[in-house]
Amino acid sequence: MASSMAFxxxxxxxxxxxSTTTETTIFIKPPTSIKISPKIKxxxxxxxxxxxxxxxxxxxxxxAGGAAAETLAKGGIETFLIERKLNNCKPCxxxxxxxxxxxxxxxxxxxxxxxxxxxxxxxxxxxxxxxQTLKPHEYIxxxxxxxxxxxxxxxxxxxxxxxxxxxxxxxESPLVGDAPYKLHYTAYDSKTGASGEKRTLEVDAVIxxxxxxxxxxxxxxxxxYEYAIAFQERIRIPDTKMxxxxxxxxxxxxxxxxxxxxGWVFPKSDxxxxxxxxxxxxxxxxKFQLATRTRAMDKIEGGKIIRVEAHPIPEHPRPRxxxxxxxxxxxxxxxxxxxxxxxxxxxxxSGRMCAEAIxxxxxxxxRLVDEADLRKYLEKWDxxxxxxxxxxxxxxxxxxxxxxxREAFVEMCADEYVQKMTFDSYLxxxxxxxNPLDDLKLAVRTVGSLVRAYGIRRxxxxxxx
Amino acid sequence: MKMALLSSSSSxxxxxxTLSPPCCKSHHLTHKTYLVNLPLTKSRNTHxxxxxxxxxxxxxxxxxxxxxxxxxxSEEKVLETPSEDKASSNSSPPKSExxxxxxxxxxxxxxxxxxFQNSKWVNGSWDLKQFQKNGATDWDAVIDAEARRRKxxxxxxxxxxxxxxxxxxxxxxxxxxxxxxxxLPEAELLNGRAAMIGFFMAYFVDSLTGLGVVDQTNNFICKxxxxxxxxxxxxxxxxxxxxxxxxxxxxxxxYDKQWQATWxxxxxxxxxxx
Numbered sequence: 001m002a003s004s005m006a007f008x009x010x011x012x013x014x015x016x017x018x019s020t021t022t023e024t025t026i027f028i029k030p031p032t033s034i035k036i037s038p039k040i041k042x043x044x045x046x047x048x049x050x051x052x053x054x055x056x057x058x059x060x061x062x063x064a065g066g067a068a069a070e071t072l073a074k075g076g077i078e079t080f081l082i083e084r085k086l087n088n089c090k091p092c093x094x095x096x097x098x099x100x101x102x103x104x105x106x107x108x109x110x111x112x113x114x115x116x117x118x119x120x121x122x123x124x125x126x127x128x129x130x131x132q133t134l135k136p137h138e139y140i141x142x143x144x145x146x147x148x149x150x151x152x153x154x155x156x157x158x159x160x161x162x163x164x165x166x167x168x169x170x171x172e173s174p175l176v177g178d179a180p181y182k183l184h185y186t187a188y189d190s191k192t193g194a195s196g197e198k199r200t201l202e203v204d205a206v207i208x209x210x211x212x213x214x215x216x217x218x219x220x221x222x223x224x225y226e227y228a229i230a231f232q233e234r235i236r237i238p239d240t241k242m243x244x245x246x247x248x249x250x251x252x253x254x255x256x257x258x259x260x261x262x263g264w265v266f267p268k269s270d271x272x273x274x275x276x277x278x279x280x281x282x283x284x285x286x287k288f289q290l291a292t293r294t295r296a297m298d299k300i301e302g303g304k305i306i307r308v309e310a311h312p313i314p315e316h317p318r319p320r321x322x323x324x325x326x327x328x329x330x331x332x333x334x335x336x337x338x339x340x341x342x343x344x345x346x347x348x349x350s351g352r353m354c355a356e357a358i359x360x361x362x363x364x365x366x367r368l369v370d371e372a373d374l375r376k377y378l379e380k381w382d383x384x385x386x387x388x389x390x391x392x393x394x395x396x397x398x399x400x401x402x403x404x405x406r407e408a409f410v411e412m413c414a415d416e417y418v419q420k421m422t423f424d425s426y427l428x429x430x431x432x433x434x435n436p437l438d439d440l441k442l443a444v445r446t447v448g449s450l451v452r453a454y455g456i457r458r459x460x461x462x463x464x465x
Numbered sequence: 466m467k468m469a470l471l472s473s474s475s476s477x478x479x480x481x482x483t484l485s486p487p488c489c490k491s492h493h494l495t496h497k498t499y500l501v502n503l504p505l506t507k508s509r510n511t512h513x514x515x516x517x518x519x520x521x522x523x524x525x526x527x528x529x530x531x532x533x534x535x536x537x538x539s540e541e542k543v544l545e546t547p548s549e550d551k552a553s554s555n556s557s558p559p560k561s562e563x564x565x566x567x568x569x570x571x572x573x574x575x576x577x578x579x580x581f582q583n584s585k586w587v588n589g590s591w592d593l594k595q596f597q598k599n600g601a602t603d604w605d606a607v608i609d610a611e612a613r614r615r616k617x618x619x620x621x622x623x624x625x626x627x628x629x630x631x632x633x634x635x636x637x638x639x640x641x642x643x644x645x646x647x648x649l650p651e652a653e654l655l656n657g658r659a660a661m662i663g664f665f666m667a668y669f670v671d672s673l674t675g676l677g678v679v680d681q682t683n684n685f686i687c688k689x690x691x692x693x694x695x696x697x698x699x700x701x702x703x704x705x706x707x708x709x710x711x712x713x714x715x716x717x718x719x720y721d722k723q724w725q726a727t728w729x730x731x732x733x734x735x736x737x738x739x
Contacts, residue, residue, distance in 0.1 A: 125618065
C-alpha cells in the first residue's frame with residue numbers, strides 16, 4: 001500500500017467535484033501566504049557557505065519531520081532525515097482536519113474514513129449529535145499513521161532529501177560559532193544487520209522532530225512539559241456494529257472516563273480505536289479505559305482487541321524550543337492543543353514553517369543560518385496559532401473541570417451556532433470571530449447551562465448527605 | 466442519615482434498592498453505605514468480603530456475570546495486562562469489575578441489568594406529563610428526579626445505547642424555576658449577611674467619625690469600603706475561597722507563561738552574549 005502511494009502523482013488529488021471547486025478556492029489559502037517574504041535580514045550578515053549547500057538534519061520521520069524535510073529539500077538545502085523505525089505504527093487518534101489535505105496535497109486514498117458526524121456523550125449519557133452544519137465536502141479525515149508518515153517521508157525523499165534509517169543518539173554542539181553540529185546515530189541498513197552501526201554526521205542545523213520523548217530536546221536542555229498519557233485499544237467489531245461507525249466518531253466525557261480529558265471511539269480502516277487519556281491520574285488509566293469500554297459496551301460488544309497501545313501527549317510547549325541552530329517542531333516542541341489533543345496537523349505545519357524559516361534565512365542554502373532565523377519561525381508560529389491554543393485551553397479549563405461542567409458542555413454542543421463555530425475553527429484552523437450578538441447570546445446560554453448543571457449537582461450532593 | 470435515606474428512597478418510584486423485600490433491609494443498609502463509600506478506595510476493600518456470597522446466591526447476578534464474561538472471552542488479548550484486567554475469577558478481580566458484580570446482586574431483584582429505570586423516564590427524557598401537581602408541572606420534582614438519575618449513573622455507569630438514546634436537556638425547565646430553587650435561597654443568605662455587616666459597620670463608623678448613614682453614603686472612603694464588602698460577601702464564603710481565588714488567577718495565566726517561556730530564554734541568552 002505504501003509503495004503504491006509513492007508512485008501516485010500528488011497533484012490534483014483534492015476533492016474537486018464541479019459543485020465544490022468554487023468553495024475550495026475560498027478556504028484553501030493561496031500559495032503566496034506561505035512563500036518566502038522578500039525581506040531577508042539576518043541572512044545578510046551570516047557568512048556564505050562556500051562550495052556546498054547548507055546541510056540540515058531532521059531527526060524523526062513523522063509528520064513534522066517529513067514535512068520539514070520536504071520543504072528543506074525543495075528549498076535547495078542538503079537534507080538528511082533520520083528515522084529509527086520506517087514502518088512504525090504510531091499509536092494515535094489519527095484525525096486530521098480538512099485544511100491539512102489541501103495544504104499538504106494529501107492524496108485521497110491516504111484517508112481511511114471521512115468522519116462527518118460526531119456524538120458527544122455526557123456523564124449522564126445524554127447524547128448529542130454534531131455535524132449537521134458540515135457542508136457536503138467537509139469532513140474530518142481519519143488516517144493510519146504508518147500510511148501518512150510513510151507518504152510524507154517518501155515525498156521528502158522524492159524532493160531530494162536523504163532518508164536514513166537510524167536511531168539518533170546524541171549531538172555535539174559546535175565549540176566555535178560557525179562550526180557544524182556533530183550527530184551520533186546508529187544506522188540500520190542491509191549491511192549493518194540488526195544491531196546497527198554507529199556513525200556520525202556533520203550538519204549545520206538540526207530540526208528536532210522526534211516526538212514526545214525527544215532526544216534532541218534533551219540535548220539542548222529544552223526542559224520538560226506536563227504530558228497526558230493516551231491509552232488506546234484497537235478493537236475489531238462485527239460488521240453490523242461497524243456500520244454504525246461508518247463516518248461517526250464518539251467522544252465520552254465524565255469523571256469515570258477521564259478526570260481531565262475524554263474517552264473516544266474513533267473508526268479506523270476496519271476496526272475502531274477505543275481509548276482515553278489523562279494528565280493528573282496516570283496510574284488509573286486502566287480503570288478509565290474500562291469505564292470507556294463500559295460506556296460504549298452495547299456498540300462494541302463481541303469485538304476482539306487486536307492491539308493495545310499508549311503514548312505520552314504533551315500539554316504545553318517546552319520552556320525552550322530553539323537553541324543555537326537547533327529547533328524543535330511538532331510533539332518534540334509540545335504543539336498539541338488542549339481540549340481536543342490534536343497534534344498531527346500542528347506537527348506537520350510547524351515542521352514546514354521551521355523549514356521555511358531556514359530556507360529563507362539561508363537564502364536557499366547559500367548562507368549559514370543562526371538562532372535569529374530560527375526564532376523567526378517561533379515568532380510566526382506563536383503569532384499565527386496562539387489564539388487557537390488559548391481558546392482551546394480556556395475551553396478545557398471551563399468545560400473539563402467537573403461532571404456538571406461536562407454536562408453543560410454537551411448541552412452547548414447541541415446548539416447549531418456552537419457546532420458551526422467549532423467545526424469552522426477546527427477544519428480550517430482559524431479562530432473565526434462570529435457575529436457579536438450571537439456570541440453574546442451564546443455566552444448567556446453557556447452561563448445558563450453551567451448554572452443549571454451545578455445546581456443539579458448541589459441537589460445530588462444533598463441526596464447522600 | 467441512613468433513616469432519612471430509607472424514607473426518601475421509599476417515597477420515590479426510582480429503582481434504588483427500595484423494592485427489595487423487607488427481609489433484605491439489613492444488607493440494604495450495608496449496600497447503601499457501600500454506595501456512599503464508593504469514592505473512597507480504602508473502604509471499598511473492606512466491603513468486598515460481603516459480596517462474593519451474593520454473586521453466587523442470585524441467578525440474575527450470575528446472568529450478568531456471564532454476559533460480561535462472554536465479552537471478555539471473545540476478545541483476543543495481545544498483551545498480558547489486559548487479560549489480567551478482564552479475568553472474572555474469584556481471586557482478587559480488579560476493582561472496577563467487582564463494582565458491577567457487587568452492585569448487580571442487589572439490583573437483581575428488579576432488573577437483570579443495572580440500568581437506570583424509572584416510570585417517569587420515557588424515551589430518554591423526563592415525561593413532563595407525569596410531573597403534574599395541581600394542574601401545573603412540578604419543576605422541583607423534575608430537578609430532583611434528574612439529580613437522582615445523575616447520582617445513580619455516577620455510581621453505576623452504564624453503556625450508551627443507540628436504541629434508547631438519552632436526549633434530556635435541562636433547558637426545558639424554565640428559568641424562573643431555577644431562580645426560585647437555587648438563586649433565591651442563596652440570595653437571601655448573602656443579603657442577610659450583608660445587612661448584618663452593614664448595620665454594625667454603619668453604627669461603628671458613626672460612633673468613630675460622627676457621620677450618620679446619609680453622610681456615610683456621600684463619603685468616598687465609605688463607598689469604597691461598601692464596594693469591597695459587597696464583593697467580599699459575594700466571592701468569599703468560606704476560608705478556602707481565598708486560596709481558591711488565588712489559584713484560579715494563577716491558572717488563567719499559566720498557559721500564557723508556558724508559551725512565553727521560550728522568549729524569556731531568548732532574553733537571557735541575549736544578555737549573556739553581551
